Amino acid sequence: MxxxxxxxxxxxxxxxxxxxxxxxxxxxxxxxxxxxxxxxxxxxxxxxxxxxxxxxxxxxxxxxxxxxxxxxxxxxxxxxxxxxxxxxxxxxxxxxxxxxxxxxxxxxxxxxxxxxxxxxxxxxxxxxxxxxxxxxxxxxxxxxxxxxxxxxxxxINLAEMPCPDEPQMPDVPELEPPRPGERSVARAADLLETSERPVILAGRGAVLSGARKELEALAERVGALLATTAMGHGLFAGNPYCVGIAGGFSSPLAVELLSRVDLVLAFGASLNRWTVRHGRLFPPEARVVQVDLDEEAIGALHRVDAGVVGDAAASARDMVRELERRGVRKSGLRGEEMEREISARRWRDEPYEDEGTPESIDPRTLSIALDDLLPEERTVATDSGHFLGYPAMYLSVPDERGFVFPNAFQSVGLGLGSGIGAAIARPDRISVAAIGDGGALMALGELETAARYRLPMVVLIYNDAAYGAEVHHFGPMGHPVDSVRFPDTDFAALAGAAGATGITVRSPDDLAPLKEWLGRRDGPLVIDAKVNPDVRAEWLEEAFRAH
The missing domain is CATH 3.40.50.970 (Thiamin diphosphate (ThDP)-binding fold, Pyr/PP domains)
Incomplete structure (x- = not known):
């Protein structure tokens, strides 16, 4: 060997x-x-x-x-x-x-x-x-x-050298996720016992822990609302008390409800400035419990009243046991009226003035139309850029594996690769790579990769012929933005050259070929959506607040 x-x-x-x-x-x-x-x-x-x-x-x-x-x-x-x-x-x-x-x-x-x-x-x-x-x-x-x-x-000098045919491999025992200390759990239970309006906020750590069942059980016992970070989006899909993403992508209802909570339980969430809207999302008097495997993460970015070092699922289970022992059960903000309000005020239910033109489609209208047309079993992978909020706000996902959000480094150009990987990981789902024109051009070579492997995925390009975030940030300040505007790119033609199917969309009616493609799924479909470049994303002001 x-x-x-x-x-x-x-x-x-x-x-x-x-x-x-x-x-x-x-x-x-x-x-x-x-x-x-x-x-x-x-x-x-x-x-x-x-x-x-x-x-x-x-x-x-x-x-x-x-x-x-x-x-x-x-x-x-x-x-x-x-x-x-x-x-x-x-x-x-x-x-x-x-x-x-x-x-x-x-x-x-x-x-x-x-x-x-x-x-x-x-x-x-x-x-x-x-x-x-x-x-x-x-x-x-x-x-x-x-x-x-x-x-x-x-x-490289070792790769072809001979080595033992039957190497001695060390026996490695199975490991259990680390459980929190009893005193930490008791402190969290003390705060839960006196709370009337708690919310459980789940981040990437909760996803990695597979903690949905445990967190929902804890939320039910104390009457907590549920929310996620962008990295945890989809973890509570279908739960009637989930208000969606907390932070810059929060719906108006989520902002309203989260401004009323008196206790935040963050599981596997760093509580960074995007998640807490620069400290303005939760009331200043709300108490905060942060649960994380990394003790250095606790309190690093946001003040906390109690810290719990442990796995998200294991910590939630232990909190439920402690509350059961104390006989604690509350309804909090939960009830039929709250369920109705949450179900009726998703992002897509919020009124807006459609700013489509004969030459361009409103990105919100585009996203809602796609949400209606695409199968529920889907994986949405995003890129970074001005369009970023639209997939998170308007494209529903079936679970936490259904949303791939490569924005920890906030680099443009990563979304197409992520979508290809997701398509290969979950062939039972439609993979949607939701990207901007800038990111699409950075990663253009991978369009050929998707076509070469005949991946049945949708490449959705929000094409405003610009680096839109810079246009909408610096333009209103009076700066010239010619350096971040570009001639329009015909991505449908590029798709055909790469061996994929391409369509150009300027209105919802132009999405009709998507229905036909869904019936055959014979390789990638590239949607070159000519979005109105004058529509400014709702979340952009929040994103640039720290600049």
Missing amino acids: RVCQAIGQVLADRGVEVFFGLVGSGNFTVVDALQKAGAKFYSARHECGAVMMADGYARASGKVGVCSTHQGPGFTNALTGLTEAAKNRTPLLLLAADTPPETLWSNFKIDQGAIAERAGAVAERVRSPETAAEDTARALRRTQVERRPVVLNIP
Whole structure:
């Protein structure tokens, strides 16, 4: 057995079924070996796109995303996606070819381990042929346990060296998620016992914990409303007491209700400035309990009255037990009237003046029409940009795996790769990559990837022929914005050139071909939606408040 084969076999034996990448001379044998071990390979057109496909796959499936790159520039091309995955705590394994450490000079030589760690990832290395299998297993385990990306650097001089056919692999016991301390649970229960209007706010940590059932049980016992961060969107889909996303994407009803709460229980949410609307979302007198696996996260971005270090699901279970022991049960803000109000005041129910023109469609009208046309079983992956709020506000998702939000690093150009990864992760659902024209052009090569694999996905492009966020931020200040406006791009034509189906939309009637496509789903459908560039997103003022 060679080192590359050992790497491939270890990963396949531990459940890796799919991986992504871009093949060069440095990682050719590793990619080949992992394919021969049984994993299916999807080849991207750029390493950043490949990492984002792995990231989107991990978020939509709940499994580890795996990617492979060439050494040097192959690795650095992947850095923006790797940083997004690190900030999001995505379980992702990057198999990166690397120059041997003893190499004195090479065009490709760079300290990949140091760069990976500066980006927030874990750096591991295949140390020798004898340890290759063990090193691979350790790297995979670390990304699963630590819930963040791991870069396994594979020196190119080792990849084809012989190694033991049956390496000694250490036995690793199954781990239970960490439970909180009894005193922390008691302090949280004390606050819950005296609260009359609590809300449970669930973030990315709650998603990774799979904590929906436990959080809903806690909310029912104390009469709490439910909300999520953008990263947790969909976790409480269908629950009649969920007010949606808390923060810049909050509906008017959510803002109204969250301004009345007296206790916020944040599970796996950092309480960053976007989530709390720069400290204005919740009343200043509301008490705050923050639950997180990372003790350094508690109180780091927002004041807290009680901190609980522990897994979200385990912490919620223990709080329910403590409240049961005390005989506490409350209705809070819950009731039939509240249910009716929440169901009647979604974002799509809020009145607005349609600003469509003969040449362009209002992005809100577009989003609502698509929400009606698309199947309920869907995965919505977004990009970053002026349009960003529309998919989150208007496109419903079936659960927390149905919303992929690669905005932890706020980079434009990541959404198309995420949508491709989600399409591969969940072929039972329609994947919708909701992106802007700027992000679409940055990642244009991956449109060919989606077409090459005949992925039945929708690429929804909110095309305002500009970097809209900059137009709407700086334009009203009197600054010239010619540098962030561009000639219109015909994405429908580009889609056809890449082997996909493309349509141009200027009104809801132009979406008729979508209905026909849904019946056949023979490869990607690109919707070039010419949105009115004069419509300013509701959430943009909130986003730029800190500038």
